[in-house]
Amino acid sequence: MATKKEKPAVPVPSAPTDGEKPLSKNSEKSITEENFKNNPPEKNYEEMLRMMQQMNDPAYLHTVSMNELYENIYQSRPPIIGGLLYSGAYILAGAPKVGKSFLVAQLAYHISTGQALWNFEVHTGTVLYLALEDDYQRLQERMFRMFGVEGTDNLYFAVYAKQIGNGLDEQLEKFMREHPDTKLIIIDTLQKIREIGGEVYSYANDYDIVGQMKKFADRHCICLLLVHHTRKQPAGDNFERISGTTGLLGCADGAFLLQKENRTDLNATLDIVGRDQPDQRLYLQRDKERLIWMLDHAETEMLKEPPDRILDSLSRLVTAEKPEWFGSPTELVAALNLDIKPNVLTLRLNVKAGRLMQEYDIRYESSRTHSGRFIRLMLISPEACRS
Structure with missing residues (x-):
């Protein structure tokens, strides 16, 4: 009786250490082969088992030393509008009828078309605008009055959405699957998506x-902008006027506060x-x-990082x-x-x-093998910077 031949064991490559990204596939096979030889699967399994045992310890606290912190590569938040809006959760607050919906419509249009907003650089992408206090007829009139007939296929509207914990997450996830180039989702207003009893x-x-x-x-590397109201009571800090508790601002990555001295004014401040x-x-x-809102002036000039001679040198190398x-x-x-x-x-x-990545469109990767550390620099298209 013929015996069944056993399949040879295939070595499993070890994961990159220190949080580094793995090198992309290339012709340097000797490095990979040498890494396998000097890091046998048994050793990797033992290390994984040791880490799992540590994590199962109820007193385990994961820490990173300062040196390990510098060894890792962390991609910063990509700008949606440079110097103004980045990926993460933001709040835009203001009194009722102060012009918040016109401002977010302006943000949506400029991002979806790639047109510069005031003196800020815009990064083009798809935008979803949940105008939950409007209807399509009012939206049509508003957009026509603001931008004329120059439309775009990258800006989507909805006047109804489900609530948090009751289907909204699934709706947004599906939209992201259908539109992976999305950069901004606007929810106007926050109160409309609160769970029942969330008042x-x-x-x-x-x-x-x-x-x-x-x-x-954060999961999708986009900006989610929540439109909200302010309360009438005076406050020492203007942002304390945001309706609700300080928990809203405490968790958000940023906030905008649109204010007028008098309701009939055409001038406003945006903090x-x-x-x-x-x-x-x-x-x-x-x-x-x-x-539409036009920029009159800024209180201070936008802070810019000073030139970095090493990065400039890299841009001439790659x-x-x-x-x-x-x-x-x-x-x-x-x-x-x-x-x-x-x-x-x-x-x-x-x-x-x-x-x-953001300023020069160069992706940097670092990997350590038995032969030493290796660096890979790749020029990529600006559209790929989010990936």
Whole structure:
């Protein structure tokens, strides 16, 4: 009786260490093969088992040392409108009928068409606008008055949506599957998607609502903008006038506060706070005919990072003619003709990876093998920067 031949065991490659991204497939097979030889599957399984045992310990606390922090590569939040709006959960608040819906319609139109907004650079993408206090006829009139007949297929409207915890998540997930290039989802207003009974404000409830929206935004690397009202009571900090508790602002990545001194004024201020941009105040003026908001001036100039000579050098090394570079940190120091230690260069690039992607469209990857550390630099299309 013939015995069944056993299939040879296939070695499993080890996961990249220190949170690094794996190198893309290339012709450097010797590196991969050597990595397999020096990191046998049994050793990897033992390490995985040890980590699982640690995590099952109720007293286990995952920590990262400062050196490990610098060893990792963390992509920064991509800008939706540079210096103004980034991925994450944002709140736009203002008194009723102050012009919030016109402002978010303006944001939606500019992002969906790629047209610059005021003096801010816009990154083009699909936009979903849940205008839950409007109907399609009113939206049609508003958009026509603001932008004429120059429409776009990248801006979608809905006047009805389900509530948080009662189907809204599934609706938004489906939209993202159908439109993976989405950059902005506007919910106008937050109150319309609160769960039944959500009118009872508490810090925990407000924090949880924005927290759920933030998880969705972070998962899809988009901006989710929640339109909300302010209350009439005066406050020491203008942002404390946002209706509800401080839990809303506490969890959000940023907030906009649109205010007028008098309801009939055509002038308004837009105060902006956020984790990814400096606090600023913009002075706006409303066009009487088109009802769009125009920038009159900013209280302070937009803060710009100073030039980085190393990143500038990399942009001359990785070009359209030579869109990829691969080698060791030592070889990169030599290629750039820098007076810097290779390990210091690697740490600096780990920290600057997000800026390198956003400003120069260069993806940076770092990987360690038995042969040493290797760096890969790839010029990519601006549209791929979100991936």
